[in-house]
Amino acid sequence: MVPTNYYVILSAILFGLGVLAFIFKRNIITIFMSIELMLNAVNLAFVAFSQALGKLDGQVFVLFVIVVAAAEAAVGLGIIILIARSRQTLNVERVDLLKL
Amino acid sequence: MTASLAVFFALAALAVIGAVSLIVQKHPIHSALSLIVVMIALAGLYLLLGAEFVAAVQIIVYGGAIMVLFVFVIMLLNAGVEEHTSISKMAGAPGLLLVVALAGFVAATIARSTESVETTLQTGEIASTLGISNMIFKDFVYPFELTSFLILVAVLGATVLAQREKS
Numbered sequence: 001m002v003p004t005n006y007y008v009i010l011s012a013i014l015f016g017l018g019v020l021a022f023i024f025k026r027n028i029i030t031i032f033m034s035i036e037l038m039l040n041a042v043n044l045a046f047v048a049f050s051q052a053l054g055k056l057d058g059q060v061f062v063l064f065v066i067v068v069a070a071a072e073a074a075v076g077l078g079i080i081i082l083i084a085r086s087r088q089t090l091n092v093e094r095v096d097l098l099k100l
Numbered sequence: 101m102t103a104s105l106a107v108f109f110a111l112a113a114l115a116v117i118g119a120v121s122l123i124v125q126k127h128p129i130h131s132a133l134s135l136i137v138v139m140i141a142l143a144g145l146y147l148l149l150g151a152e153f154v155a156a157v158q159i160i161v162y163g164g165a166i167m168v169l170f171v172f173v174i175m176l177l178n179a180g181v182e183e184h185t186s187i188s189k190m191a192g193a194p195g196l197l198l199v200v201a202l203a204g205f206v207a208a209t210i211a212r213s214t215e216s217v218e219t220t221l222q223t224g225e226i227a228s229t230l231g232i233s234n235m236i237f238k239d240f241v242y243p244f245e246l247t248s249f250l251i252l253v254a255v256l257g258a259t260v261l262a263q264r265e266k267s
Binding site: 023057063072 | 102104105108112119131132138139146148150153158161162165170173174176177182187191192196198199203206207210228231232235247251253254255257258259261262
């Protein structure tokens with residue numbers, strides 16, 4: 001049996017890498033993917049604690065997180081398509097005006 | 101070292117390598133493929149934890165639906181190699197500092213708080229999928245119905261956002 005600590009530490013590492021990607025990447029799609037990575041890291045902690053405490057609440061929350069992530073991906077990618085169409089770029093540094 | 105620990109370290113290494121690869125790769129399509137590797141590795145970890153339903157949902161929804169959507173949009177927009185300006189290179193150092201501080205804070209919190217959790221560790225013998233379905237359709241039935249409404253609104257919003265304006 002793997003100690004819960006290991007899972008939580010792995011989750012923290014993945015979350016940190018997600019934050020790193022969020023800060024370092026300049027492509028708006030990759031930034032969006034790093035958000036998904038952070039959500040996945042949190043899901044791992046949820047499942048690990050649900051297993052450690054012997055309760056299933058954590059796994060139900062993971063399902064809700066996945067549903068919200070799917071909705072977020074649909075809306076976010078719609079916004080990205082809109083940005084790419086109006087600015088002809090995916091670089092976030094060139095998307096610095098609210099109004100064209 | 102027991103077999104489960106070996107499997108855990110293999111999957112954990114795969115997940116971390118995939119996450120690092122997401123940062124290092126220059127082309128968005130390579131980053132997307134790296135993220136799929138992370139998600140498959142996490143599905144394996146869920147199986148190791150005895151959460152087989154979550155593992156299946158992870159592969160079907162994340163690995164299947166969401167990442168296909170990402171790859172589709174990357175190809176649709178013909179996204180190329182990302183470009184860095186001098187300002188974004190300058191912002192790297194404070195960003196790295198911020199991440200190190202965040203990781204240190206999280207690690208310190210974990211080290212202090214999970215000692216009590218470790219002692220209550222149980223074996224993966226709870227009837228996982230049956231229990232989850234009972235919880236979703238009894239205890240969490242109103243949030244569950246709300247999520248279906250959320251999906252409906254999201255699909256409507258995405259359709260309205262992505263359609264071409266009539267001129």
